[in-house]
Amino acid sequence: MDLQIELQDEQLLLLPERAVYWPARETLFVADTHWGKAATMRAHSLPIPMGTTEADLKRLGNAVTRMSARRLVLLGDAIHAKEGRAKVTLDTIYSWRQQHKELEILLVRGNHDHGAGDPPPTLKIHCTNSPHIEAPFAFQHHPVASEHGYVLAGHTHPALHLRGLGRQRATVPCFYFTPNVGTLPAFGSMCGRALITKQPEDRVYVIAEDEVLGV
Amino acid sequence: MHWMDSDGEVYPPLRVLWITPLRALVADTEQSLRTPIRDFNIPWRVEARTGDTSNSIRAKQDKRLPTALITTPESLALLLAKPEARENFAHLECVIVDEWHELLGTKRGVLTELNLARLRTWTPNIRTWGLSATLGNLDTALATLLGNPAPPSRIVRGVVPKTVRIDSLIPPQMDHFPWAGHLGINMLPQVLEAIEEGETTLVFTNTRSQCEIWYQAILDARPEWAGLIAVHHGSLERKIRDWVEDGLRAGTLRAVVCTSSLDLGVDFTPVDRVIQIGSPKGVARLLQRAGRSGHRPGVPSRITCAPTHAFELVEVAAARDAFEAGKVESRFPVERPLDLLAQHAVTVALGGGFFPDDLLAEIRSTHAYRDLSDAEWAWALDFVTRGGEALRAYPEYQRVDVEPNGLHVVSNRQIARRHLLSIGTIVSDSSIDLRYVTGGRLGSVEESFVSKLRPGDFFYFAGHSLEFVRLKDMVAQVRKAPKTKNGQVPRWDGARMPLSSELADAVRNRLEQARMGVYQGPEMESVRPVLETQAEISAIPRHEEFLIERVKTKEGHHLFFYPFEGRLVHEGLGALFAWRISRHAPITFSIAMNDYGIELLAPDPAPLEAALDAGLLSTNHLGADILASLNAAEMARRQFREIARVAGLTFTGYPGQNKTVRQLQASSGLLFDVFMRYDRENLLIEQAHREVLEQQLERSRLGATLDRLSRGSVRIIDIERPSPLAFPMLIDRSRHRVSSEKLADRIRRMAAEANA
Numbered sequence: 001m002d003l004q005i006e007l008q009d010e011q012l013l014l015l016p017e018r019a020v021y022w023p024a025r026e027t028l029f030v031a032d033t034h035w036g037k038a039a040t041m042r043a044h045s046l047p048i049p050m051g052t053t054e055a056d057l058k059r060l061g062n063a064v065t066r067m068s069a070r071r072l073v074l075l076g077d078a079i080h081a082k083e084g085r086a087k088v089t090l091d092t093i094y095s096w097r098q099q100h101k102e103l104e105i106l107l108v109r110g111n112h113d114h115g116a117g118d119p120p121p122t123l124k125i126h127c128t129n130s131p132h133i134e135a136p137f138a139f140q141h142h143p144v145a146s147e148h149g150y151v152l153a154g155h156t157h158p159a160l161h162l163r164g165l166g167r168q169r170a171t172v173p174c175f176y177f178t179p180n181v182g183t184l185p186a187f188g189s190m191c192g193r194a195l196i197t198k199q200p201e202d203r204v205y206v207i208a209e210d211e212v213l214g215v
Numbered sequence: 216m217h218w219m220d221s222d223g224e225v226y227p228p229l230r231v232l233w234i235t236p237l238r239a240l241v242a243d244t245e246q247s248l249r250t251p252i253r254d255f256n257i258p259w260r261v262e263a264r265t266g267d268t269s270n271s272i273r274a275k276q277d278k279r280l281p282t283a284l285i286t287t288p289e290s291l292a293l294l295l296a297k298p299e300a301r302e303n304f305a306h307l308e309c310v311i312v313d314e315w316h317e318l319l320g321t322k323r324g325v326l327t328e329l330n331l332a333r334l335r336t337w338t339p340n341i342r343t344w345g346l347s348a349t350l351g352n353l354d355t356a357l358a359t360l361l362g363n364p365a366p367p368s369r370i371v372r373g374v375v376p377k378t379v380r381i382d383s384l385i386p387p388q389m390d391h392f393p394w395a396g397h398l399g400i401n402m403l404p405q406v407l408e409a410i411e412e413g414e415t416t417l418v419f420t421n422t423r424s425q426c427e428i429w430y431q432a433i434l435d436a437r438p439e440w441a442g443l444i445a446v447h448h449g450s451l452e453r454k455i456r457d458w459v460e461d462g463l464r465a466g467t468l469r470a471v472v473c474t475s476s477l478d479l480g481v482d483f484t485p486v487d488r489v490i491q492i493g494s495p496k497g498v499a500r501l502l503q504r505a506g507r508s509g510h511r512p513g514v515p516s517r518i519t520c521a522p523t524h525a526f527e528l529v530e531v532a533a534a535r536d537a538f539e540a541g542k543v544e545s546r547f548p549v550e551r552p553l554d555l556l557a558q559h560a561v562t563v564a565l566g567g568g569f570f571p572d573d574l575l576a577e578i579r580s581t582h583a584y585r586d587l588s589d590a591e592w593a594w595a596l597d598f599v600t601r602g603g604e605a606l607r608a609y610p611e612y613q614r615v616d617v618e619p620n621g622l623h624v625v626s627n628r629q630i631a632r633r634h635l636l637s638i639g640t641i642v643s644d645s646s647i648d649l650r651y652v653t654g655g656r657l658g659s660v661e662e663s664f665v666s667k668l669r670p671g672d673f674f675y676f677a678g679h680s681l682e683f684v685r686l687k688d689m690v691a692q693v694r695k696a697p698k699t700k701n702g703q704v705p706r707w708d709g710a711r712m713p714l715s716s717e718l719a720d721a722v723r724n725r726l727e728q729a730r731m732g733v734y735q736g737p738e739m740e741s742v743r744p745v746l747e748t749q750a751e752i753s754a755i756p757r758h759e760e761f762l763i764e765r766v767k768t769k770e771g772h773h774l775f776f777y778p779f780e781g782r783l784v785h786e787g788l789g790a791l792f793a794w795r796i797s798r799h800a801p802i803t804f805s806i807a808m809n810d811y812g813i814e815l816l817a818p819d820p821a822p823l824e825a826a827l828d829a830g831l832l833s834t835n836h837l838g839a840d841i842l843a844s845l846n847a848a849e850m851a852r853r854q855f856r857e858i859a860r861v862a863g864l865t866f867t868g869y870p871g872q873n874k875t876v877r878q879l880q881a882s883s884g885l886l887f888d889v890f891m892r893y894d895r896e897n898l899l900i901e902q903a904h905r906e907v908l909e910q911q912l913e914r915s916r917l918g919a920t921l922d923r924l925s926r927g928s929v930r931i932i933d934i935e936r937p938s939p940l941a942f943p944m945l946i947d948r949s950r951h952r953v954s955s956e957k958l959a960d961r962i963r964r965m966a967a968e969a970n971a
Contacts, residue, residue, distance in 0.1 A: 038889070041881070045614040045630055046864055047602030048886065049894035164965030166771035166818040167805040167950060172962065190881060190889070208959035215966040 003205060003212040007182065008136040008150045014175050014205050014212045017063040018185045020152070025134070028067055030060065031075035031141075031154020034112065034188035035093060036084025043083035052190050053089055057096040060187070064100055072103055075154040075184060076110020076130070076141025078119055090120060097123050108132050110141030110155060145180035157186035159193035160206050160215065171195070175212075177203040226260040228306040229280040232334070234288060234327060235313040237479055238265045242457065244285050244313070252283075259283060265290050267453050280304075288318065288327045289639035295333055296565040296635060307338050312360060314479050315345040316499075319356050320546035322555055322861065326639070328581040329559045332362055333566075336577050348503055351545035351717075359548045359582040378515035379505050381535045383528060384409065384490075385741045392525055394745065395943035398425060399492050399523030400432055406490060406521055407436055413488035415463065416470040419504050420492045421712065423448040423474055427675045429492060430472040434678070440469060446678040447473040451658040455677055478503055482510045489516075493523045494530040496810075497715040498537045499544045525745040525939065526811070528738040530714070533721035535736075544715045550909070551584055553902050554862035556595045561625060561634050561863070564599070564615045568624040571596055594898045598862070599623075614863075637863060648690045649676060657681075657693070665691045674703045713782035714810035716916065722811075723758070723779045730755040745939050753938040759927040761832070764941055765823065766934045772820045775941045777812040780920050786850075787841065787907075787917050789813040790951060794844030796826040797955035804954070806848065807947040814944035818964070823931065832925040834918055841908065841917070848951040851903040852887045858899050858906070859883040 002021075003014045013021040020029040033056065038048040064072060079085060105125040107113065119125045130140040131148055138146040143153035158176040163169045173185035176196050185207065186193065198204050198215075205214050233244060241263045248261045259282035262272065266289075276284075280303050286294070294300060310331065318324035335341055345360045347353065353370055361368055384405040386392040393401070410416045410433070418433075420426040430446040437444075445459045445468055456476070462468040466485035471477070478500075489508045495501040505518035520531045537543075556578070563569045575592050578584045599615040600623070616626050625631050647665045649657040657677050668674070668683040673696050675681070681693040714722070725739065730750075734743045749755055756762035756777055764775040778788060785808035793804040793815050799822040807814040815821065823831075845851055859865045865883050890900050937945050954961065 037881075042602060045602070045627070047598060047614075048864075048881075049890060049897070051893040052889060055892075162962060162965040162969070164818065164961070164968050166803065166816045168803055168818065168952070168961060168965060170958065170961060170965070172958075190885065192882060192885065206962060208962045209957070211959040213959060213962055213966065215962065215969070 001211045003214065005203070005205070005214075007177065010136065013067070015063050015067075016207050016210050016212050017059050018173060018187045018207060019060070019063045020175065020182075020184060021063070021067045021069065023067075026068070026070035027073055028063055028069040028071070029073045029075060029139075029152060029184060030063075030187040031184040032077045032110070032157060032186035032188055032191055033060070033074060034077055034080040034186070034191055036086060036089040036116075037080040037188060037190040039086040039089045040081040040084035043086065050088070052188075054092050056187065056189055057092065061096060061099065064103060070102075070104065072105045073132075073139055074105065074107040074125070075139060075152065076108055077112040077154065078107050078110075078125070079116040080112055080188075080190075081116050084116065085120075093119070094122060106132065106139075108139045108141055113141075143181045143183040151181040152184070153181060154184050154186065156183055156196075157191050157193045158183050158196045159185070160198065160204055161195050162206075162215065172206040172208060174207065174215075175205040177205075226258055227282045229282060229284055229304060230259075230306055230308045231283040232291070232304075232307060232310045233283065233285040233313060234291060234310065234330075235285065236287065236317045236323065237314070237476075238267060238287060238453075240313065240479055241265050241267075241285050241287070243460070248283060248285070261285070264294065288323050288330060291330050292326060292559075292562055292638050293635060295330060296562045296638070298565070298567055300566040301337055304334055304337055307334060307341055309342045309344070310334065311344040311346065313346045314348070315356060315360060316347040316350050316546060317479060319347075319350075319359060319548055322549055322552055322857075323639075324359070325549050325552055325555055325581075325583045326559075328359065328362065328583050329555070329578065331360075332577050332581045333563070335362070335580070336573075348506075349499060349543050351499075351543050352547070355545070355548065362580045362582055363585055364580075379502060379538070380515050380517040381501065381505065381531070381538065382517075382519050383531045383738050383741075384519060384521045385528075385737055386522065389525070389741055389744045392522075392745075394525055394939045395946055396524045397421070397493060398428060399521055400428065402492075402521040402523075403432055403436060406492075407433065409488065409490055409519055410470045415466060415468060415483070415485040416488045416490060417477060417483075417486055417504075417507055418470055418472045418490045418492065419477070420472060420474055423450055425492065426472050426474050427678070430678050431675055433470070433472065443467075443469040445471045447471050447476055449474065449476045450660065451677050452656045454656075455658065477507065483507070484510045486510070487514065487517070489518045491518055491520045493521070494527040494714075495520070495534065496530075496712040496718065497544050498534055498542060498717055499715075500712075501534050502538065502543070524943065525742050526943070528742040529722055529725050530718065532736050532738040533718055533725050536724065537717050537721040540721075542717045542721070544717050548582060551587055551591070552861070552906075553591060553595060553898050554858040556584065556587075556591075557598050557862045558634075558638065560595055560599045560623075561615060561630075562638065564623045564625045565631055565634065568618075568622045570621055571623065574623075591898065596623075598898075634863065637860070639861075647686070650690050650692055652684055652692045652694050660691065672703070716781055719779055719781040719810065726755055726779070727758050730757065749939045752936065753932050753934050753940070754930070756930070761924045761927055761929045763823070763929065763931045764934050764938060765931060766937055766941070767820075768937070768945075771816050771818045773937070773941070773945070774815040774821055774823060775812055775938075775944065776815075777940065778920055778924060779811050780916065782808060782810050784916050784920055785809070785813045786951070787845070788920065789815070790844040790848035790850065790953060791841055791917075792826075792831060793951075793953035794847050795829075795831050795840060796821050796823065797847075797953055799825050799829070801956040801960070802954070803956050803961055804952065806951040806953065807944045807949075809943050809947065811940060812944060814941070814947075827929060832921055832929075834921050834925070837918060837921065842904065844953065845904070845907050847953045850907045850951065851900075852884055854907050855887040855900075855903045856883040858903055859886055862899055864899075 005012050035053050038052045041048045107125050107127045108130050109127055118127045131138040131146055133148045136149050138149040138151050140151050140153045142155050158174050159171055160174040161171045176183045179201055205212050245263045252259050261283045262281035263285045265287055318327050347356055350356055357368060384402055420429055426446060426448050447456055447459045459471055463483040486508045489504055491504055505516040509516040522528050579587055613627055614630055615623050617623055647660055647662050649660055665686055670683055670685055672683045673680055680696040682696040684692040684694055729746045734740050753764050762777045766773050789806040789808045793806055802817050804815045804817050864886055890897050
């Protein structure tokens, strides 16, 4: 179940696929896909099973199709590392790309992209450095305030820890909006996460399986 | 056969290998072996090889090992991973495994078995000596050490059993004594008195944090003892520990507050009294610690227990009963750990390489892998050569290479380096060196503790109050803080010791007596008011009766179950009960347990009666239900941490690690989820489940417990306030969770509560 919020007078949809959709621009945002992380680990002889990048791409495709998105913005750390550019992984991404030929893709480079290099030209992903400005927003990888607009970013892999009656607790990935910066949860399923501390002025929305909930 | 080294010294090659579980024991052993060798003018060289060994000695040993070498299982594995290992060990005649009881029952014991099998392949006639404390199953200990086929062997027992005196410090006022807790600092006056009575006292604590806290408390109460008392635990710098141990031997110290770091090893003759803070949790452990005192002829060993909460008095009385009845715990060897098998295969590939059939025969000669199946062996080989069955398409993968003649070797230097850094089986948080800004090393603390410190924070370590200055290159820099500053105490990870089944039995007997109004001995007399309160609020359960207490507090609805079977069984039983009850209604439980019982806590009342009617205690479908419940409680997921580390899926890294290493890190929990989803048949996942079942849950005992409980009657008592028995679980913060609710529903409720 998606959740509609208002940010800088714009309507945004928060999707349980760990993505944000901006209907006015028919644009889908995701951050920190870290494609090929498992492949990177395999290349260093850590025997991690195959299938993670493929499953992540399937989830991304779902979000694109469900929203009929015209454009996809990757907020940095698209490919995990140089060693992750294994043929199998790149082939998987390429065949996914073939299923979404019309989709325009923009990558705002993050720290991993500088190490891993831009995606191969065959994937037709336009790459740019931070920030990319589209008022009222500034697209960045690092979640730091910008004079150019309200920042949409990734990098930190935010998650929220909740407690409740009966000593219950749960840690869940979240969308984290401070007054100047909105941070998306990490899209890649091989990513770790960092707990946030919610301040009174912050808005936080968590992903509980197939739902997005305000907390 | 003699050989002259670069210093012109003449000594024979390696003949005697001494394996010890603790690095702390190595220096002492080295000293005691050197004395006779020097006295008899034997031209041998005796040296140690551990993580503490200096680079210059290492370099020398790499050219030629000493005649007698003292080492740990991990350092031995590292020596076996050298290409020239076989020549180095070619003249070995004798292996002595010290404190074998300490290794038995752990994966370090299995590592020792594998090392021994390697050495026996090279020189089949090695004589093996095992040294062990009293165990309930010495025959198994012997068989495990010798492997198959076993050479002729015998067990030599000490001649005269030592007199042991077990007593307690009795709290003066039981009505003010806590029902729960683990620090025991309110017994400080009695402990001080006991220290004053003795000449040299060892004060054993169960954790390193407790050790630091007690040291500070004693020093605050008796400032004039500064310099006469000391602190000793495994995270302290070697030099500090040496200083303490020398002081103990010389009799210049009045008391040393310590952890299991002083459980083992060479005797400190001046020690005439041992104080145990908190329950020893087992008879063998109690005897071992008692044995650290009274080393002069005719002097008995004496151990005095200081309870940290009321029920520990029952445990001490029960421990004395069990000791008098001659019931000492057994330790059961670990069976077929595949994570370690994979690690060992890489070690052997580094140490000269192997042909699979030869190595298989060698591995099957160990007790641990005597029943290793062909399929498991094939899996392990695949794992190290190809990364596992699922990865055949991955040409990049390369850990162990196969040469054209079939020899398995490691040729990638990065793999070799990483393997050498992660050999062994001990899992800990990555530890951070603790140093003064001026450079002197104090010891190590866990990364998780340092990460919570801010510059200017104070904390206690090695008996000093320290100010945290900065974290730099995996080193926490500190300076001495003024004495008046109160600080926090680092917490080190450490499993809680479960009550042994022998002791659990003895505790049940003491409680049964109490129910009949029989309170025998000073401990039971002292704890009487608490047990009477228990009887008044709820009940002391009868032998054949299963007591369940139900109470509502501001935290929610609690159920307390009392099987009295020890923490390990309760861990499994708690998950099973939670899972079975949660089948009846969407509910979320948090589970706590101790040695006496289990608590299930939920925001709503649990359908207990319905679950009991439907067979909560039944042994039907037990296997399937246990599997489902331990997955629900994420127990296998937690167990996977150690397995992933030993099998080389994760590793803790090393100082100054570069970016490449950081890019390879993923938490073991995340990896467990990935394997469960994409490679569920992986044998490491199966091993995680098996280890939880066999070791953590002691499945047979769990089935036997259910059988016992279902034969007796169930008594549910609704109580107004938590009983003394319930209280320790009520305040326990480390919990498992089992839920049959939808995550979104749970979160909606938690969010609503937070905003209410």
